[in-house]
Amino acid sequence: MAVIDEADRKILRELAQKQLEYANSLQNAEILKKWKAQADGKRESPTVRLLFSNFPHEVITPRMRCRGEKARELESTLLATLVGRELFDDDTPISPTFNIRWDTFVSPFGIAPKITRASGKNAQGYHLDPVIEDLETEIDKLKGGSFGVDRQKTQEKINLAQEAFGDILPVRMVMDSLTGPMTSPIVYLMGMENYYVSMYDCPDKIHEAMDMACTVYEKFYDFLEQENLLLPTNGISPVCQESFAFTHELPSEKVTHTTECWGFLESQETTAVAPSTFGEFVFPYQDRLARRFGLLSYGCCERVDAIWPDYLSKWKNLRKLSVSPFNNEAQVGEYLRGSQVVYYSKPRAEYVTNRGPLDEEAIRKYFKGVAQAASGCLLEVAQREVGTIYGDFGRGRRYVQLAKETIKKYWKP
Numbered sequence: 001m002a003v004i005d006e007a008d009r010k011i012l013r014e015l016a017q018k019q020l021e022y023a024n025s026l027q028n029a030e031i032l033k034k035w036k037a038q039a040d041g042k043r044e045s046p047t048v049r050l051l052f053s054n055f056p057h058e059v060i061t062p063r064m065r066c067r068g069e070k071a072r073e074l075e076s077t078l079l080a081t082l083v084g085r086e087l088f089d090d091d092t093p094i095s096p097t098f099n100i101r102w103d104t105f106v107s108p109f110g111i112a113p114k115i116t117r118a119s120g121k122n123a124q125g126y127h128l129d130p131v132i133e134d135l136e137t138e139i140d141k142l143k144g145g146s147f148g149v150d151r152q153k154t155q156e157k158i159n160l161a162q163e164a165f166g167d168i169l170p171v172r173m174v175m176d177s178l179t180g181p182m183t184s185p186i187v188y189l190m191g192m193e194n195y196y197v198s199m200y201d202c203p204d205k206i207h208e209a210m211d212m213a214c215t216v217y218e219k220f221y222d223f224l225e226q227e228n229l230l231l232p233t234n235g236i237s238p239v240c241q242e243s244f245a246f247t248h249e250l251p252s253e254k255v256t257h258t259t260e261c262w263g264f265l266e267s268q269e270t271t272a273v274a275p276s277t278f279g280e281f282v283f284p285y286q287d288r289l290a291r292r293f294g295l296l297s298y299g300c301c302e303r304v305d306a307i308w309p310d311y312l313s314k315w316k317n318l319r320k321l322s323v324s325p326f327n328n329e330a331q332v333g334e335y336l337r338g339s340q341v342v343y344y345s346k347p348r349a350e351y352v353t354n355r356g357p358l359d360e361e362a363i364r365k366y367f368k369g370v371a372q373a374a375s376g377c378l379l380e381v382a383q384r385e386v387g388t389i390y391g392d393f394g395r396g397r398r399y400v401q402l403a404k405e406t407i408k409k410y411w412k413p
Contacts, residue, residue, distance in 0.1 A: 002072075002364075004070060004071045004160070004163075004164055005058060005067075005068060005267075006066055007067070008066040008067060008068050008071035008075075008119070008121070008167075009071070009164055011065050011066050011071070011075065012066065012074055012075060012078065012164045012165050012166055013164070013165045015079065015082075016078065016098065016164075016165035016168045016169035017076065018082065018400050019078060019082060019094060019095075019096075019113060019169055020096060020168060020169050020315070021079055021097075022082065022086075022094040023037050023094040023095060023096035024084055024096065024384065025094075025203045027085075028085075028094050030091065031047075031091050031092070031093050032093050033395065034046075034047050034091060034408060035047060035091075035093055035165050035244060035246045035311070036150060036246055036409060038246065038247055038342065038378050038380065039246035039247045039248055041340050041378065043376070043377070043378060043379075043413035044413065046092070046093050046374075046379035046380065046381060046407055046411055047091035047171075047379075047380050047381065047404050048090055048381045048383075048400060048407060049084055049088075049091055049092050049194055049381070049382050049383065049400075050084070050088045050090050050352070050383045050386065050396050050399060050400050050403045051382055051383060051384045051386065052080075052386070053242065053384070053412065054124065054384075054385065054386055054387050055386060055387060055388050055389065056076075056080070057122045058388065058389060058390075058391045059079075059083050059087060059389075059393070060076055060079050060080055060083070062391070063135055063187060064076065065388070066224075067219070070160055071164075071199075073160040074160065074164060075159060077098070078098070079315060081094065081095070086351075087119065087182060087393045087396060087397065088393070088396045088397050088399075088400045089397055089400060089401070090400045092392075093236050093244065094236075095172075095236040096169070096286060097170045097171065097172035098161050098165070098166075098170070098172065099172050099173075099174040099236075099237075100154070100157050100158055100161065100171060100172070100173055100174070101154075101173070101174060101176060101243050101345050102149055102151075102154050102173070102175065102229050102231075103149060103150040103151075103153045103154045103157070104147070104148065104149045104150075104224075104229065105146075105147060105148055105149075105150075106145075106146075106147035106217065106220045107146050107147070107185075107216075108145045108182060108185050108212070108213035108216045108217065109142040109143075109144070109145050109185055109186075109187060109189065109209075109212070109216075110143050110144020110145055110146070110369055111131060111141050111142060111144075112131075113128060113131060113133075113185075113188035113189050114128070114130075114131050115128060115129075115188070116128075116177075118326075120288060121395065124387070127152060128187075128188055129288075130189065130190050130191040130194060131189055131190075131266055132189050132190040132194075133190075133194070135190060135194075135198045135205045135206070136198075136201070136202040136205055136366055139205050139208055139209065140183055141211065142189070142209055142212055145192040145212065145213065145215075145216035146216075147216065147220040147223060148223075149227065149229060155216065158171055158378065161318040169372050173230060173231055174234075174237045174238070175230065175231035175232070175233055175237065175261070176237070176238045176239070176240065177233055177238065177239040177240050177245065177261070177262035177263055177264040177297060178221065178224075178258055178261055178262070178263040178264070178292070178293060179263070179264050179265070180213075180214070180217040180263070180264075180265055180286070180289040181265075181266065181280070182196075182210055182213040182214060182217075182285055182286070183267045183268070183269040183270055183282060183413055184269055185213060186206075186213070186269075187269045192269065193239030195269065196272075196273070199273070199277065201282060203280075203281070206281055207281065210281065210282070210284075210285045211285065212371060213277060213285070214285040214288050214289060217289055218288065218289070218292065221258045221292050224258065225256065225257055225258065228256075230255045230256065230257070230258065230260075230261060231255065232251055232252050232253060232254070232255050232260075232261075233245040233249070233250060233255075233261045233262040233294075234246070234247055234250055234251065234252040235252060236338055239262050239297050240264035240265065241297065241299075241300060241344070241382075241384075242269075242295065242382060243297065243320065243344065243382065245262050245382065247319070248264075249293060249319075250262065250295060251295045252348055258292045258293060258294075259292060259293065259294050260294050261293060261295075261296075262293065262294065262295050262296070262297065263289065263290065263292065263293030263295070263296050263297070264296070264297045264298070265286050265290060265296065265297075265298050266298065266299050266300040266302065266322070267282050267286070267288060268300045268301050268302040270282055270302070271301075271302035271303050271326070275306050275307050275311070278307050279307075279310060279311055279313065283311045285293065287315075288313075290315050290317065293317060294317065295317050295318075295319045296315055296316075296317050296318045296319065296320075296324065297311060297318075297319065297320035297321075297322075297344070298318060298320070298321055299323075299324075299344075300322055300324070301307045301322075301324045301326065301346070301385070302322075302324070302326070303324075303326050303327050304321055304322065304323065304332065305327045305328045305332050308332070309335075310337050313335070317380065318339055318341055319340060319342060320341065320342040320380070321336065321341050321342065321343065321344055322344045322346060323343055323345050323346065323374075324346045325346070325347065325348045329345075329370065329374070330373045331370075332373070333373040333375065333376070333377055335372050335406065336374075336377045336378075337375075337376035337377055338376055338377075339377070339378075340378070341377075341378070342377075342378040342379070343374040343378060343379050343380070344378035344380050344382065345370055345374060345379065345380065345381045345382070346383070346384050346385070347366065347367070347370060347381065347383055347403075348366065349383065349384070349385045349387070350387045351363045351399070352383065352384040352386055352389060352395070352396070352399045353386055353387055353388055353389070355390075358395060358398060358399060358402070360398075360402055361400045363399065363403070363406075364405075364406045367402070367403050367406035367407055367410075368406055368409075368410045370408075371406060371407045371410035371411035372406070372410055372411075374411060375410075375411055375412040375413075376413070379407070379411060381403065381407065383399070383400075383403070
């Protein structure tokens with residue numbers, strides 16, 4: 001096992017103590033009340049967060065002090081847990097435990113994509129070079145999807161954290177929501193245009209590819225059950241798209257079947273096709289997976305308003321719906337008003353990323369629209385897709401404050 005020196009261990013223990021104090025604070029108790037009330041279907045107080053997954057180089061990396069590689073991995077996780085509270089004063093709940101996941105993997109196809117990453121410091125762009133040109137003749141290249149778990153690596157992570165600060169911050173195993181992305185892996189292999197054209201030229205092969213991916217995920221879920229790898233997805237456990245698993249509908253203790261867990265599905269790649277095309281090529285396979293979940297969170301940046309009436313509304317276990325700015329947000333509000341489905345708002349990012357001082361009047365006007373669209377809905381606001389706050393923590397904090405104040409004023413239960 002990797003050894004953490006005393007200097008790094010001291011830093012980690014200070015951060016662990018800080019997390020525990022935040023977790024046990026009155027402020028955290030109030031934030032937890034918001035999340036639990038929403039999980040109980042109570043329209044009391046929307047949660048608002050600013051997420052930093054696209055700019056950790058501004059909020060995590062500059063604040064790291066550990067020198068050892070393994071210590072820095074732990075430090076990064078501890079710092080990330082505290083960002084929402086410490087830097088932005090948002091509604092991120094803080095766990096009284098250090099959470100570790102099983103080191104599992106699943107690949108729906110047996111071939112890897114060819115990705116060229118953008119060069120330059122903190123660059124995030126990439127280009128896909130198709131490895132499949134003609135799905136009609138190359139369908140067999142997709143065969144060989146795989147999955148598994150690295151128990152030894154997981155145990156090493158547990159031991160490392162336990163030895164470093166487990167006497168301060170208990171180490172807990174958690175599980176993310178189950179996932180089953182199918183359209184994104186296909187597009188990564190053949191490109192968007194080729195994928196769309198293939199729906200017309202060789203629809204049977206698109207169906208074959210989707211069935212192939214879907215079957216791999218179904219076998220992966222069986223594997224998780226058989227190997228006793230399932231864990232409760234409840235409380236401060238992660239749900240894909242950087243949300244949380246608060247619910248009273250699923251077990252908080254031992255689980256043995258995937259139908260006792262949260263799941264997550266999306267299909268950004270088909271946002272430009274007709275709803276009927278989504279219904280033909282995507283929904284039947286997503287429906288197979290949705291039936292394996294206890295509760296479902298759906299969507300990333302795609303339009304969900306167009307596919308709600310004939311498709312998404314059919315899932316009785318749907319509890320969280322992503323609402324990006326590409327949607328008719330008021331229409332989605334009409335669909336979800338009074339229901340048990342959380343309106344998971346992902347606001348436009350330019351109001352915080354535009355250069356220059358924050359345009360506070362524009363921000364208030366925008367969030368007034370969000371609040372009015374989602375009135376009568378269970379509302380969770382997560383500002384994602386932020387590429388930078390220019391290293392200005394005060395900018396992020398003020399943005400969150402403006403969003404909170406405006407939503408409190410205009411959102412109606």
